[in-house]
Amino acid sequence: xxxxxxxxxxxxxxxxxxxxxxxxxxxxxxxxxxxxxxxxxxxxxxxxxxxxxxxxxxxxxxxxxxxxxxxxxxxxxxxxxxxxxxxxxxxxxxxxxxxxxxxxxxxxxxxxxxxxxxxxxxxxxxxxxxxxxxxxxxxxxxxxxxxxxxxxxxxxxxxxxxxxxxxxxxxxxxxxxxxxxxxxxxxxxxxxxxxxxxxxxxxxxxxxxxxxxxxxxxxxxxxxxxxxxxxxxxxxxxxxxxxxxxxxxxxxxxxxxxxxxxxxxxxxxxxxxxxxxxxxxxxxxxxxxxxxxxxxxxxxxxxxxxxxxxxxxxxxxxxxxxxxxxxxxxxxxxxxxxxxxxxxxxxxxxxxxxxxxxxxxxxxxxxxxxxxxxxxxxxxxxxxxxxxxxxxxxxxxxxxxxxxxxxxxxxxxxxxxxxxxxxxxxxxxxxxxxxxxxxxxxxxxxxxxxxxxxxxxxxxxxxxxxxxxxxxxxxxxxxxxxxxxxxxxxxxxxxxxxxxxxxxxxxxxxxxxxxxxxxxxxxxxxxxxxxxxxxxxxxxxxxxxxxxxxxxxxx
Numbered sequence: 001x002x003x004x005x006x007x008x009x010x011x012x013x014x015x016x017x018x019x020x021x022x023x024x025x026x027x028x029x030x031x032x033x034x035x036x037x038x039x040x041x042x043x044x045x046x047x048x049x050x051x052x053x054x055x056x057x058x059x060x061x062x063x064x065x066x067x068x069x070x071x072x073x074x075x076x077x078x079x080x081x082x083x084x085x086x087x088x089x090x091x092x093x094x095x096x097x098x099x100x101x102x103x104x105x106x107x108x109x110x111x112x113x114x115x116x117x118x119x120x121x122x123x124x125x126x127x128x129x130x131x132x133x134x135x136x137x138x139x140x141x142x143x144x145x146x147x148x149x150x151x152x153x154x155x156x157x158x159x160x161x162x163x164x165x166x167x168x169x170x171x172x173x174x175x176x177x178x179x180x181x182x183x184x185x186x187x188x189x190x191x192x193x194x195x196x197x198x199x200x201x202x203x204x205x206x207x208x209x210x211x212x213x214x215x216x217x218x219x220x221x222x223x224x225x226x227x228x229x230x231x232x233x234x235x236x237x238x239x240x241x242x243x244x245x246x247x248x249x250x251x252x253x254x255x256x257x258x259x260x261x262x263x264x265x266x267x268x269x270x271x272x273x274x275x276x277x278x279x280x281x282x283x284x285x286x287x288x289x290x291x292x293x294x295x296x297x298x299x300x301x302x303x304x305x306x307x308x309x310x311x312x313x314x315x316x317x318x319x320x321x322x323x324x325x326x327x328x329x330x331x332x333x334x335x336x337x338x339x340x341x342x343x344x345x346x347x348x349x350x351x352x353x354x355x356x357x358x359x360x361x362x363x364x365x366x367x368x369x370x371x372x373x374x375x376x377x378x379x380x381x382x383x384x385x386x387x388x389x390x391x392x393x394x395x396x397x398x399x400x401x402x403x404x405x406x407x408x409x410x411x412x413x414x415x416x417x418x419x420x421x422x423x424x425x426x427x428x429x430x431x432x433x434x435x436x437x438x439x440x441x442x443x444x445x446x447x448x449x450x451x452x453x454x455x456x457x458x459x460x461x462x463x464x465x466x467x468x469x470x471x472x473x474x475x476x477x478x479x480x481x482x483x484x485x486x487x488x489x490x491x492x493x494x495x496x497x498x499x500x501x502x503x504x505x506x507x508x509x510x511x512x513x514x515x516x517x518x519x520x521x522x523x524x525x526x527x528x529x530x531x532x533x534x535x536x537x538x539x540x541x542x543x544x545x546x547x548x549x550x551x552x553x554x555x
Contacts, residue, residue: 010327034072047105054401068318101117107123135191175213218262219266232291264295270385276390283389290326365448423478478542480547496508510551
């Protein structure tokens with residue numbers, strides 16, 4: 001079975017075609033940074049920090065650094081077959097196979113110590129696939145002890161563990177069964193195909209749970225990063241299975257899958273600015289050329305508005321499977337196609353996302369409910385963006401700590417409705433749970449309207465939020481049924497410092513026009529990468545039954 005088409009010819013192409021020259025150089029540069037360093041130690045003190053403080057980075061930075069190095073060395077050895085790279089591979093495999101657990105501490109919080117070794121989480125499954133794939137690709141070149149060690153460790157930690165008991169993620173409706181089952185399935189196909197035949201139906205059932213996490217319209221409310229994480233892993237398995245089955249089993253197409261593949265361009269507002277609802281990202285680098293080319297080559301009606309990237313972010317990637325596929329799945333001719341920005345409107349009825357793209361701005365609003373994947377309490381939230389970025393922003397994912405996935409999740413500004421452009425009702429934020437939701441009243445090319453009151457606890461009076469749009473901007477109108485009996489604050493969120501004017505507030509290249517002036521405050525919070533971010537909060541006291549704001553782009 002060939003893992004990649006035209007494997008030897010593609011290796012030659014990668015080494016010689018001008019398209020790949022900057023990427024191969026990037027790979028060599030990434031390797032040169034660490035090649036003379038010792039392998040990072042995974043120490044008890046770093047492992048235990050999560051359990052003491054909730055911080056994940058101390059251990060995970062070293063854990064993923066090992067896997068980054070392995071990915072660099074494997075790709076370089078595949079291309080150049082130099083002994084130096086093989087020696088690095090052997091040392092890194094030896095270290096990874098000696099780890100107490102292939103799972104990260106944040107996923108072991110409720111496990112007994114004796115369960116650590118055979119615990120399968122997202123990253124244990126990824127580790128198994130990485131080791132299995134390098135073993136399959138380099139089998140004749142690896143020392144027998146290293147090859148045997150991979151077989152031994154993957155068999156005990158993954159295959160035996162998977163077959164001994166059910167795992168909690170198998171019945172989740174989320175990315176977890178997609179990522180875990182796809183990587184476990186790939187490892188089986190490559191190292192233990194006979195055992196795979198006995199578990200494949202269970203793997204398929206796991207993947208069906210993943211598919212259920214998407215709407216019938218192909219939408220993923222967790223955001224572009226989680227779409228990429230889940231769907232790319234799914235495609236890795238579906239493609240390998242298709243090859244393993246001699247093209248007789250094709251999970252790459254059919255039903256909802258084709259819509260899931262074409263969801264990517266719907267998340268793009270303009271350039272690299274994307275919809276960031278839930279734990280999404282405000283911008284996205286579009287460096288995953290293997291994934292994008294695979295989708296362009298295998299699915300109809302997909303246009304990805306991305307130019308050939310200057311780099312592949314190789315220095316940061318810890319996923320061998322993705323680096324391999326950026327090289328082996330990419331097509332040097334795909335980026336010859338120019339995709340022009342086009343004005344458009346789309347309503348994704350399952351996600352309840354309303355997206356408008358105009359010449360000078362883009363706008364996205366959501367209804368939904370407060371029990372979505374990687375949920376934020378954000379019913380009624382919206383984004384207003386131009387070519388420079390989000391002006392009225394949805395913050396997306398901030399730093400992950402133990403608090404992020406605990407009963408304190410919604411005390412974090414970015415996860416609470418207090419960190420979104422939605423009303424504050426009687427001094428209170430929205431509540432979490434599927435019953436706290438919007439009721440969509442109208443969603444057509446001109447208007448998006450919804451009831452918001454059900455997102456708030458014990459709020460019976462109607463709150464109707466309506467968006468309209470024109471060439472120059474949007475108009476928001478919130479209608480309150482009983483203004484005298486309640487206190488309402490209209491909150492708007494930006495990461496750009498606002499400037500108060502006589503007739504409104506300027507944020508970036510837009511002006512917010514209202515009858516009154518806001519109270520402006522700010523908070524500094526940690527981005528997903530732990531970098532500080534200043535968040536600006538604009539609060540307008542509501543004194544009439546209707547609050548109206550025009551958001552206009554400055555020409």
